[in-house]
Amino acid sequence: MAGWRQAVELAMTDDEIETLTALSRSRTEPARRVSRVAMLLAYRENPSFFAVGQRLGAHHQTVQRCVE
Known part of the structure; x- marks a missing residue:
C-alpha cells in the first residue's frame, strides 16, 4: 500500500520570486x-x-515534473 505523498519544498529568495513573477x-x-x-x-x-x-488547466503529472 502506498503511503502519503510528501510535499516538495520550494526554497526561493525574494529576488527569485520577483524574477519569476515578472x-x-x-x-x-x-x-x-x-x-x-x-x-x-x-x-x-x-x-x-x-x-x-x-487551476492552470494542466495535468497533475506535468506539474509534478516541473516542480521536481
Missing part, C-alpha cells in the same frame, strides 16, 4: 517557459500537484 507576465518569453513559471508560483502558494493542475 517572467509569468512576459509576453515575449516562450509560452512553455511562462507556463512552467506559473506552475512554480502556484505550487508555492498551494503545494498540491492536483490543485495547481486544475
Whole structure:
C-alpha cells in the first residue's frame, strides 16, 4: 500500500520570486517557459500537484515534473 505523498519544498529568495513573477507576465518569453513559471508560483502558494493542475488547466503529472 502506498503511503502519503510528501510535499516538495520550494526554497526561493525574494529576488527569485520577483524574477519569476515578472517572467509569468512576459509576453515575449516562450509560452512553455511562462507556463512552467506559473506552475512554480502556484505550487508555492498551494503545494498540491492536483490543485495547481486544475487551476492552470494542466495535468497533475506535468506539474509534478516541473516542480521536481
